[in-house]
Amino acid sequence: MEGETFVVNHENNGHSDVLVVGGGVIGLACAWYLARSGKSVRIVEEQSVGSGASHGNCGVLFFSDLVPLCVPGAVRHELMRLLQGTSPLYIQPRLDPSLAFWLLRFAANCTASQRSHAMRAKDAILRTSMELLDELLAEESLDCDHDRRGLIMAFTDPKYLERYAETSRMLEPYGFAPRYHDRDSVRQLEPALSQRVCGGWHHTTDSHLRPEALVEAWNRTVRDSGVMIEENCRLDSFETRNGAVSCAKTPNGTFSADQFVLATGAWTAAIARQFDLRIPVQPGKGYSITMERPSACPQIPCYLYERNVVVTPWKNGLRLGGTMEFSGFGTDLTQRRLDHLENAAAYYLQTPIGRRVEERWAGLRPMCCDDLPIIGRTPGWDNLLLATGHGMLGVTMAPGTGRLIADLVLGRKPPFDPRPFAVGRFR
Numbered sequence: 001m002e003g004e005t006f007v008v009n010h011e012n013n014g015h016s017d018v019l020v021v022g023g024g025v026i027g028l029a030c031a032w033y034l035a036r037s038g039k040s041v042r043i044v045e046e047q048s049v050g051s052g053a054s055h056g057n058c059g060v061l062f063f064s065d066l067v068p069l070c071v072p073g074a075v076r077h078e079l080m081r082l083l084q085g086t087s088p089l090y091i092q093p094r095l096d097p098s099l100a101f102w103l104l105r106f107a108a109n110c111t112a113s114q115r116s117h118a119m120r121a122k123d124a125i126l127r128t129s130m131e132l133l134d135e136l137l138a139e140e141s142l143d144c145d146h147d148r149r150g151l152i153m154a155f156t157d158p159k160y161l162e163r164y165a166e167t168s169r170m171l172e173p174y175g176f177a178p179r180y181h182d183r184d185s186v187r188q189l190e191p192a193l194s195q196r197v198c199g200g201w202h203h204t205t206d207s208h209l210r211p212e213a214l215v216e217a218w219n220r221t222v223r224d225s226g227v228m229i230e231e232n233c234r235l236d237s238f239e240t241r242n243g244a245v246s247c248a249k250t251p252n253g254t255f256s257a258d259q260f261v262l263a264t265g266a267w268t269a270a271i272a273r274q275f276d277l278r279i280p281v282q283p284g285k286g287y288s289i290t291m292e293r294p295s296a297c298p299q300i301p302c303y304l305y306e307r308n309v310v311v312t313p314w315k316n317g318l319r320l321g322g323t324m325e326f327s328g329f330g331t332d333l334t335q336r337r338l339d340h341l342e343n344a345a346a347y348y349l350q351t352p353i354g355r356r357v358e359e360r361w362a363g364l365r366p367m368c369c370d371d372l373p374i375i376g377r378t379p380g381w382d383n384l385l386l387a388t389g390h391g392m393l394g395v396t397m398a399p400g401t402g403r404l405i406a407d408l409v410l411g412r413k414p415p416f417d418p419r420p421f422a423v424g425r426f427r
Contacts, residue, residue, distance in 0.1 A: 013253030016042040016228065018409060021235055021248065021271070022263035023049040025211070025395050026387050028218050029402025030261050035225040037406050042228040042255060044235060044248060050215030052265060053394060056288045056361035058310040058321040059211040060151055060301050061396045063130045064176035064203045067167055068118040068371035069391070070109040088308035088340065092327035098269070099326060102282045105369035118372055121420035123174050125373070125400040128415050130205075132399035140221050144214035145314045148207040149300045152190055153178065154200045154348055157306055161199045164305070168201060178203045192298040194350050200302075208301045210314050211395050230255070235264075238274060244382045259409050261385045266329070266364040268374075268388040275381055279374065280426055281389045283329050283364035287337045288321035290361070291354030298349065307344035318354055320345050324367075331362045367391050375404050375421040385409070386423055 018034050020027045023045030031041045043049070081087035091099075137146055155161035171177045178201035186200040187193050193200075223229060233252045238245050238260070247256040262268055266283035297318055302311045309322040320341040325334075338360055345352030368374060368389030378384045387405055390397050400416070407414040 013255055014042065014228070015256045016040045017257065018042075018259045018261060019044065019248055019255055019257035020261045020263055022265060023229065023231065024052050024263065024265055025050065025054040025215055025218075025398045026265070026390060026401055027261075027263035028215065028222055029398040030263055030387055030405045031227045031402075032218065032222050032225065033402040033406035034409060035222065035227050037410055039406075039409065040226070042230065042257065043222075044230045044233050044250060044255065046232070046234045048231050049219045049229060050212060053286075053363040053365050054215050055212050056290070056319075056321070056359070056363050057211050057286070057392075057395060058288065058301070058312040058319055059209050059214075059395060060310060060312060061130075061133065061207045061209065062151065062203075062393060063126045063207075063396060064171060064178070064205050065393060065396070066119040066122045066126070066171060066174060066176060068109075068115060068122070070106055070118075070369075070371050071115050072110055072112055074110050075107050086306070088323045090323070090325045090327065090337070092325070094328075096328075099282055102280050102369050105280055109370045114370065117420065118370065119170065119174070121372055121417075124416035125397055125404070125421070126393075128403065129397050129400035132403055136399060140217075142214060142217040142221065144217055145210040146207060147209070150202055150204040151206040151208070152181075152186070152200045152202050152300050152302045153305050154186065154190075154193055154197050154302045155305050156196045156198055156348065158198050160305055164201050176203070176205055190298055190300050190302065192296045192349055192351070193302070194348055197348060202300075206301075208312055209395075210317075214395065235271065240275075240381075243380065245384050259383045259385065261387055261405055263387040265388060265394075266366040268366060268386060272378075272386070275378060275384065277378060277423070278426065279386070279388070279423070280369040281366045281374070282326060282369075284367040284391070285323070285325040285327060285331065285362055285364055286321060286392070287323050287325075287333070287341060288319050288359075288361045289338060289341055289357060290317055290319045290359040291357045293318050294349075294351040294354045296349070296351040302348065304344045304348045307340070307347070309341055309344040311345060311349065317358065329364065331364065333360055333362055337362075365391055365394070373397060373401065373421055374423055375401055376408060376418055376423050378423050379427065
């Protein structure tokens with residue numbers, strides 16, 4: 001923490017087969033599948049486990065979200081919405097060459113061929129994650145308010161409602177096509193929607209949970225499996241020798257391992273520069289408001305399409321979340337972004353606000369320029385792997401990511417093709 005003084009202990013505080021840097025949901029997943037495979041694992045986390053983007057997201061397990069953000073026309077569409085003041089996107093004006101380069105690469109990926117490639121790759125990891133999550137929740141009985149009612153895309157503009165049929169057609173070959181609902185049937189499906197909603201599409205294969213509850217329960221299970229977790233332990237640097245990482249230096253000591261996994265989310269690009277790696281991941285700030293359940297509370301999560309806001313109900317609460325802000329690594333709250341969430345809910349829902357707000361939150365999503373995660377070994381370093389760039393699907397993709405990392409470490413054949421996620425695709 002800023003202002004604190006640490007006495008650096010350079011003694012080796014212990015050796016493990018694998019050291020995972022980062023204790024969010026991705027780091028937990030990597031540690032879990034490695035430990036289940038018989039490896040000794042240590043997690044080093046700068047704050048507390050699950051304190052970053054894993055905490056305040058909306059917890060939608062969006063397994064049918066195959067279409068990437070970078071699609072043909074995406075840049076023009078968002079620029080128009082920015083000019084109209086209706087976009088959830090905000091880019092803080094500043095001199096930032098890395099962000100400018102990221103935006104150019106994102107724009108270059110907005111092609112039909114990249115969309116098809118990304119959909120095939122996302123289908124593989126998301127389908128695996130769906131199966132693994134079912135196994136995890138069944139075998140470990142993790143109490144996280146998991147519910148399988150799907151996700152409703154709610155529309156107030158008939159033009160966008162009709163255009164979503166194109167997304168449905170793209171998802172149909174994968175078995176993820178949503179069900180169409182007109183003005184009347186969408187409110188029969190979800191009576192909490194307001195009269196302004198003109199229709200919707202129901203993604204029946206999706207589910208939702210309370211993400212902070214998942215992380216808390218999974219954290220206990222991971223510890224019980226023998227994983228050592230060092231919290232409030234900042235990574236200072238790595239020591240390397242002959243093209244391999246030998247240990248990680250922290251204020252709490254030095255930790256050596258045979259293999260190292262960087263699961264540091266939005267901070268991965270900065271850390272990876274030590275290895276002369278240029279990782280195109282930028283921090284995309286998202287906001288959420290958690291509150292008590294209102295009197296007319298949705299029973300099914302709703303994506304308020306034109307406003308890009310998600311509403312997730314749980315047994316003991318409701319969360320509004322969304323927006324995409326490229327403004328650096330700060331997590332300070334901006335009132336107009338919070339107002340955007342509440343205004344959207346007021347427009348789409350009958351009773352949008354709970355009696356008591358429990359938390360207003362902002363966190364940083366690791367956004368990759370081609371909207372695919374980066375998972376795999378790093379070129380030029382024999383024992384360093386990355387697991388980052390999951391964007392808004394970190395919780396959804398965590399089981400598949402953890403399994404892939406474990407398979408790569410152990411030299412096993414993974415359940416899906418790892419090549420679309422390889423670090424080397426950016427060289």
